[in-house]
Amino acid sequence: MTIPRIVGAGLIVIGVGVGIGRIGGQAMEAIARQPEAYGKIQTAMLIVAALIEGIGFAALFATAEA
Amino acid sequence: MAKILFLLALMTSLTGFGKEANAEVAEEGKDIKTEIDAYIQHHLKDAHDFNLFSYTDGEGNKKHVGFPLPVILWDEGLHFFSSSKFHHGETLAQSGDKYYKLYHSKIYRTDAEGTINYDEEHHPTNVKPLDFSMTKSVVMIIFTGLLMFWLFRSLARSYTKNDGIATGAGRFFEPVILYIRDDIARSNIGEKRYQKYMPFLLTIFFFIWFLNMFGLTPFGVNVTGNIAITTALAVLTFLITNFTGTKDYWKHLFDPLGDSMPWYGKLPLYVILIPIELLGLFIKPFSLLIRLYANMQAGHIVIMSLIGLMFIFKNWIGSPLSFGLAFAISLIEILVALLQAYIFTMLSALYFGFASEEHEHAEAH
Numbered sequence: 001m002t003i004p005r006i007v008g009a010g011l012i013v014i015g016v017g018v019g020i021g022r023i024g025g026q027a028m029e030a031i032a033r034q035p036e037a038y039g040k041i042q043t044a045m046l047i048v049a050a051l052i053e054g055i056g057f058a059a060l061f062a063t064a065e066a
Numbered sequence: 067m068a069k070i071l072f073l074l075a076l077m078t079s080l081t082g083f084g085k086e087a088n089a090e091v092a093e094e095g096k097d098i099k100t101e102i103d104a105y106i107q108h109h110l111k112d113a114h115d116f117n118l119f120s121y122t123d124g125e126g127n128k129k130h131v132g133f134p135l136p137v138i139l140w141d142e143g144l145h146f147f148s149s150s151k152f153h154h155g156e157t158l159a160q161s162g163d164k165y166y167k168l169y170h171s172k173i174y175r176t177d178a179e180g181t182i183n184y185d186e187e188h189h190p191t192n193v194k195p196l197d198f199s200m201t202k203s204v205v206m207i208i209f210t211g212l213l214m215f216w217l218f219r220s221l222a223r224s225y226t227k228n229d230g231i232a233t234g235a236g237r238f239f240e241p242v243i244l245y246i247r248d249d250i251a252r253s254n255i256g257e258k259r260y261q262k263y264m265p266f267l268l269t270i271f272f273f274i275w276f277l278n279m280f281g282l283t284p285f286g287v288n289v290t291g292n293i294a295i296t297t298a299l300a301v302l303t304f305l306i307t308n309f310t311g312t313k314d315y316w317k318h319l320f321d322p323l324g325d326s327m328p329w330y331g332k333l334p335l336y337v338i339l340i341p342i343e344l345l346g347l348f349i350k351p352f353s354l355l356i357r358l359y360a361n362m363q364a365g366h367i368v369i370m371s372l373i374g375l376m377f378i379f380k381n382w383i384g385s386p387l388s389f390g391l392a393f394a395i396s397l398i399e400i401l402v403a404l405l406q407a408y409i410f411t412m413l414s415a416l417y418f419g420f421a422s423e424e425h426e427h428a429e430a431h
Contacts (some may be wrong), residue, residue: 047412050405054356055353057356057357057360057364060360
């Protein structure tokens, strides 16, 4: 648990959080603009969130120790 | 609603009783944190016997409830024996003139005393035979395959018997199958070619979904959290993408600009562009496998760590809170199980759609 690993893991989580938070926020705005497209927007939001999460997890596993 | 909340509160508060039961464990001198760490590591890995649970009885003997699985090794000859010879890692197994030791769920060839040579990072350097054993994951995969086969066969038969209307438990799966066909396959791959890919997409979706759900049960089978299994699924997607790719797919990969530029203009660009395209060709399935593996593995680690936290806090406030948190995270993991299966299927369908693109823009080239 060296300091660079901890700092790296924290930065990764910040990046993932900002990314998924932004996409969630814009999805909320889009639903508010057009409530009948709720299903499609929700699907697209989940897909993008899973993509961002995938990168985040891969990076987190790289910072973990043996 | 109030009854459910009352039951939940009762269950969480009962975990405070755990402090008496674990007093003896702490007095043994073993730090409970390392014990929990070892327990979690053991549960995340594959095992050569189906160990349902183990307990320590009155005299202090460790008893295991489960059944051993066959071990099949290829080490200058076929070795076939039951994993009960290992006695959960305590003894050596002898087959012919070779001795094998089970160390952290991996089998190593040793000599008669069972020595394992470690290198600097404390990894064993013994020779490992080729391990084709029927481990817990293999049993789970076979079981899931049979379950899927039985489930969807009975759904298909109910269609023929009931004139197009599904009956029985298969009724739950019909809208899911239609969703995969319409929103995942048809919209990504297109009307002309989506039928070819439907069996694979359906199989992958239900396979990953059922395996993820089985990982959440108390049987302790962590199949999709095993990077070998997710690699196999991603390799299948990779092979199907590239073997059913149309000529336009390969053309777009190696010659994206086409006729719009003369060859001496394209060459310096392609020196940079083609390696990136080739890299993308491998990174797309690689991200599939990393995403599924990391999501499942991390979910299991979090749940088991929180349950372990319950035993570290031995008071009336910490244990119920940890239990409540572990319960909530388990509910999220149920959602993640379905979501990861959906994402894997959707991205596979997307890659198949890329591979089966037709040459629409004839004028631009």
